[in-house]
Amino acid sequence: MRTLADVSAYGPLAGRVWVLETRLVRREQLERLVGAGTFEEVKRVIGETSYFYLGDFEVKEEGKVKEVIEKELASHFAELEGGSVPKEPFLFFRIFYEVQNLKSFLKAGDKFSPLGVISKEDWEAILNRKKTVEPFSKWAPSLTNLSFEEMERVLDKLYFEEKLNLAHKMESELLIGYVRREIDWANLKISQRGREKEIPSGKLKEMLIPRGNISFTFFLQFYLAEKESWEREISNRFGLHDFQFEHLDSLMEKDLMNYLAKSKYVSGGPESVVYYFYKKIREAEAVKISLVGVLTNWEKDFIRRELIAYV
Numbered sequence: 001m002r003t004l005a006d007v008s009a010y011g012p013l014a015g016r017v018w019v020l021e022t023r024l025v026r027r028e029q030l031e032r033l034v035g036a037g038t039f040e041e042v043k044r045v046i047g048e049t050s051y052f053y054l055g056d057f058e059v060k061e062e063g064k065v066k067e068v069i070e071k072e073l074a075s076h077f078a079e080l081e082g083g084s085v086p087k088e089p090f091l092f093f094r095i096f097y098e099v100q101n102l103k104s105f106l107k108a109g110d111k112f113s114p115l116g117v118i119s120k121e122d123w124e125a126i127l128n129r130k131k132t133v134e135p136f137s138k139w140a141p142s143l144t145n146l147s148f149e150e151m152e153r154v155l156d157k158l159y160f161e162e163k164l165n166l167a168h169k170m171e172s173e174l175l176i177g178y179v180r181r182e183i184d185w186a187n188l189k190i191s192q193r194g195r196e197k198e199i200p201s202g203k204l205k206e207m208l209i210p211r212g213n214i215s216f217t218f219f220l221q222f223y224l225a226e227k228e229s230w231e232r233e234i235s236n237r238f239g240l241h242d243f244q245f246e247h248l249d250s251l252m253e254k255d256l257m258n259y260l261a262k263s264k265y266v267s268g269g270p271e272s273v274v275y276y277f278y279k280k281i282r283e284a285e286a287v288k289i290s291l292v293g294v295l296t297n298w299e300k301d302f303i304r305r306e307l308i309a310y311v
Helices: 004-021 027-034 039-046 062-081 088-106 120-127 136-143 148-169 173-197 201-207 216-222 227-238 245-265 271-295 300-307
Strands: none
Touching: 004 062, 004 271, 027 039, 027 271, 027 300, 039 271, 062 088, 062 271, 088 120, 088 136, 088 148, 088 271, 120 136, 136 148, 148 173, 173 201, 173 216, 173 227, 173 245, 173 271, 201 216, 216 227, 227 245, 245 271, 271 300
């Protein structure tokens, strides 16, 4: 049961987030951006939003636009995290980027998202057990003497386990349910890959992530079934209308955000804060798609179709 102390801890942060939500880019502004006919018009529309710093940004590469936006977002979230606010909602949101950066480090890649705060040097020290940063330090022994593919599977399981632990620590039934729903979707994607690569059921079972709502039996029973039959089973089990694998990613994004939207009916806790973080990320993705699409002369209808998953 949520106590008065919990409400007092999250209250100031939730209040700031409530104000920030009123400044999110509106659908009407995105439509004006997509419909802009000149660069001057693009600058004028962008200038009305919190992404005004992109107004003089003439580099059209999607990766560069994403890099600039992510740096600004990292600063935005760091400012929110300052002071004596509870840290769990931030780690709950940020752990995805930390794990993605760790995967990049293990693969000797140079793509590091600024939304993760652990540097390459720190990851090296953590993995060599010369520095302690929880929960990641306790992961190090699990990653030794493995191929990169094996390490990825281990990391995915550790990621969801820690995210679920954080939801329990925040005593949020909604966030616990959200993570378990995420696990179901992750297992569906694993099953899809298993189907494409004809992975034996015994091997697939080892790859599935525990603690979701849907049992392993469901995925093992149907993943090699006739496609249309399996899609019907998924529609029923996930409570979706007419599931199709061709739209798996967009359906997953929409379903998970709809689940988080329930935070509007929960007061005095971390739910509204976490919901804002995810909305801000989706807003940034929508702005990036719109801006790059307009500057590189994508077809307007194509841009609008790309935006459907984010608006």
